[in-house]
Amino acid sequence: MTEITAARSDLESRVFRIVGEVFGLPIEQVTMQTNHDTVKTWDSLNLINLLMAIEVEFGVSIDPEEATELLSVELIIEVLREKKI
Amino acid sequence: MKRANELREKRGESAEGLDRLAVLASFTADFMAPYISVESSKIGHPVEPWFGPFSQFEQVVLDAESEFNVSPPQIVWIAMRLEDVDPMLEIDSLSASRADVSKRLEALTARLVALAKLVRKGCDAPILISNLCLADRISPDIFAANDVDALAFLVVEANLRLASELAEFSDTHIFDYCAAVNECGMLRWDDPKLRYLARAPAAAQCLAPFSRRLARSCAALLRPAAKCIVVDLDNTLWAGVLGDDGVGGIQIGDDYPGNIYKQIQGALLALRRRGFLLAIASKNDQVLVDEVLETHPEMLLRADDFASILANWKPKFESLKQIAKELNIGVDSLVFIDDNPVERAEVRANLPMVHVVELPPQPYLYLQTIVNIPEFDRPRLLSEDRQRADMYVHQKARQAHEEQFEAVEDFLSSLEMRATYGCCDSRTIKRIHQLVQKTNQFNLTTRRHRLEEIRRLSLSEGARVCWLRLRDRFGDQGLVAVGILRRLDDTMWEVDTFLMSCRVMGRQVEHAFISFLAEQALDCGATMLRAIYLPTARNHMVADLYPRLGFVGANDSSEKLVTFTLDLAKQPLIWPEVISRSNAEKS
Numbered sequence: 001m002t003e004i005t006a007a008r009s010d011l012e013s014r015v016f017r018i019v020g021e022v023f024g025l026p027i028e029q030v031t032m033q034t035n036h037d038t039v040k041t042w043d044s045l046n047l048i049n050l051l052m053a054i055e056v057e058f059g060v061s062i063d064p065e066e067a068t069e070l071l072s073v074e075l076i077i078e079v080l081r082e083k084k085i
Numbered sequence: 086m087k088r089a090n091e092l093r094e095k096r097g098e099s100a101e102g103l104d105r106l107a108v109l110a111s112f113t114a115d116f117m118a119p120y121i122s123v124e125s126s127k128i129g130h131p132v133e134p135w136f137g138p139f140s141q142f143e144q145v146v147l148d149a150e151s152e153f154n155v156s157p158p159q160i161v162w163i164a165m166r167l168e169d170v171d172p173m174l175e176i177d178s179l180s181a182s183r184a185d186v187s188k189r190l191e192a193l194t195a196r197l198v199a200l201a202k203l204v205r206k207g208c209d210a211p212i213l214i215s216n217l218c219l220a221d222r223i224s225p226d227i228f229a230a231n232d233v234d235a236l237a238f239l240v241v242e243a244n245l246r247l248a249s250e251l252a253e254f255s256d257t258h259i260f261d262y263c264a265a266v267n268e269c270g271m272l273r274w275d276d277p278k279l280r281y282l283a284r285a286p287a288a289a290q291c292l293a294p295f296s297r298r299l300a301r302s303c304a305a306l307l308r309p310a311a312k313c314i315v316v317d318l319d320n321t322l323w324a325g326v327l328g329d330d331g332v333g334g335i336q337i338g339d340d341y342p343g344n345i346y347k348q349i350q351g352a353l354l355a356l357r358r359r360g361f362l363l364a365i366a367s368k369n370d371q372v373l374v375d376e377v378l379e380t381h382p383e384m385l386l387r388a389d390d391f392a393s394i395l396a397n398w399k400p401k402f403e404s405l406k407q408i409a410k411e412l413n414i415g416v417d418s419l420v421f422i423d424d425n426p427v428e429r430a431e432v433r434a435n436l437p438m439v440h441v442v443e444l445p446p447q448p449y450l451y452l453q454t455i456v457n458i459p460e461f462d463r464p465r466l467l468s469e470d471r472q473r474a475d476m477y478v479h480q481k482a483r484q485a486h487e488e489q490f491e492a493v494e495d496f497l498s499s500l501e502m503r504a505t506y507g508c509c510d511s512r513t514i515k516r517i518h519q520l521v522q523k524t525n526q527f528n529l530t531t532r533r534h535r536l537e538e539i540r541r542l543s544l545s546e547g548a549r550v551c552w553l554r555l556r557d558r559f560g561d562q563g564l565v566a567v568g569i570l571r572r573l574d575d576t577m578w579e580v581d582t583f584l585m586s587c588r589v590m591g592r593q594v595e596h597a598f599i600s601f602l603a604e605q606a607l608d609c610g611a612t613m614l615r616a617i618y619l620p621t622a623r624n625h626m627v628a629d630l631y632p633r634l635g636f637v638g639a640n641d642s643s644e645k646l647v648t649f650t651l652d653l654a655k656q657p658l659i660w661p662e663v664i665s666r667s668n669a670e671k672s
Contacts (some may be wrong), residue, residue, distance in 0.1 A: 045283075
């Protein structure tokens with residue numbers, strides 16, 4: 001477990017933590033594949049909570065169009081990478 | 086978010102036992118959920134928010150099947166935003182007449198008042214209603230204030246109307262939404278993206294202060310307020326150490342740093358005028374303290390402003406205990422203000438129930454901290470609140486008087502006590518409700534009836550809600566005792582509630598009041614009176630009250646509840662000689 005954590009990039013572990021907090025998941029259950037189909041609490045309300053949390057954490061601005069893409073951990077990381085985080 | 090999750094985990098996912106706040110809003114108030122949980126826990130009265138379906142008000146309240154009605158909340162917040170419910174108002178106001186714009190706003194306030202009435206019909210929980218605010222402007226004309234008919238002025242008028250109309254309603258209060266927006270600042274308040282995308286309540290960074298204000302309003306309506314503010318002196322009420330610097334050396338006045346302390350004294354004086362008691366617990370020389378209080382020209386607070394002054398060298402928690410005892414109030418209704426962190430820690434360690442104010446290290450930030458203490462939040466003032474601080478000063482005179490007598494009866498007679506009494510009506514119900522909510526010690530059953538319940542009982546054939554008011558040669562004590570009788574059957578009535586303000590203890594007022602209650606029961610056709618004592622952590626002092634008053638114990642040793650009865654025909658209760666009675670105020 002610790003090895004996997006160590007292997008994760010800083011960006012990934014921050015996103016994992018935020019996803020855990022926003023959707024109420026234990027952090028060890030969060031994976032790259034965690035997405036809105038498998039997480040019951042990943043609804044439109046929490047999507048906005050996720051957006052706010054990401055903006056605060058990374059000091060970026062997420063456009064509404066981008067917000068609608070925040071549907072899995074993988075996609076979140078992709079959006080952030082595009083912003084050169 | 087994280088804090089809220091942690092809180093929930095600590096409680097084991099269950100919010101059972103927490104007061105539920107029902108939110109009916111014209112925006113996505115749900116975003117406030119984690120903030121409300123966290124902020125309400127921080128101020129010591131956690132509430133669990135429940136959100137009605139977006140922008141539905143009357144529907145939710147009227148629908149008997151809605152969760153709102155199926156499990157009624159302990160408190161309700163109705164949050165209608167001007168921009169949501171009448172989005173064209175601002176545009177129309179630029180061409181419509183003043184009267185027409187006013188009419189539109191009146192329709193809105195009338196809707197809010199009607200909604201309050203509707204909620205009140207179904208439940209007796211306190212109601213908070215947001216006032217109206219022009220937070221989301223589409224025509225922010227920089228010279229709008231030139232125009233006496235400007236929308237902003239009309240909105241102020243509408244808020245005035247709302248306040249005066251809601252004042253007629255029981256336990257219904259304005260949630261000062263305008264103040265919440267101002268507190269955060271218009272520039273920070275709006276986050277256009279969240280507003281367009283999700284109808285968010287406000288920008289993310291405003292959700293915590295906004296929710297804190299809401300949580301404070303809820304706590305103020307759901308828990309008893311603090312009663313007494315105990316302050317330290319050196320470097321709390323003035324700069325400097327009296328013992329070292331002397332009366333002339335301490336700093337208070339209009340220049341730095343004395344101006345900091347003068348304002349703190351002003352804030353404390355304001356709290357006294359709002360009905361809080363002030364007291365001093367200081368490690369100081371009593372003679373010097375008296376001299377400052379009497380002679381220092383810059384002091385705003387004088388000896389008369391304090392219900393108790395303890396200047397000694399004992400540990401402060403001892404002084405706090407003594408103050409609570411002297412004033413007949415619980416230690417848990419004290420707020421302690423002291424600049425010294427060591428003193429604060431010592432009080433916290435020894436008296437964890439005292440609210441100890443954590444002051445910042447910089448004295449110039451003291452005032453901000455003091456004026457924002459949630460324990461000082463209280464809804465409408467009653468005249469008794471305003472007078473309370475004076476009553477305790479009278480009490481001091483009374484105690485001095487007491488020392489001149491040897492027999493208690495002589496002393497009591499010399500007080501020239503006069504009791505008036507009657508049944509609950511519109512003039513007395515608010516005070517009755519207040520006593521029911523906050524009396525802890527002299528309270529036989531500690532049943533915290535809500536205002537509406539008291540009203541219902543007072544109108545019911547099967548109940549009597551009674552009160553007693555006491556005056557003596559030193560002043561008016563106000564309405565000090567409340568009793569509620571309920572019919573069990575044709576011959577047996579029960580004392581549902583019997584409580585008395587501690588400031589008139591030891592004066593046979595309880596004897597007078599129970600005899601009045603017995604008369605009322607007889608009047609209703611009862612021949613037996615049943616009474617119960619429900620022990621709590623705070624009411625040991627009345628454990629043997631009923632036997633003392635002549636009731637017979639039912640010898641129920643189930644420790645949770647003790648039942649007594651009184652045969653009204655065989656054992657009439659005698660009104661004490663030391664109190665003269667008049668039913669002049671009888672309603």
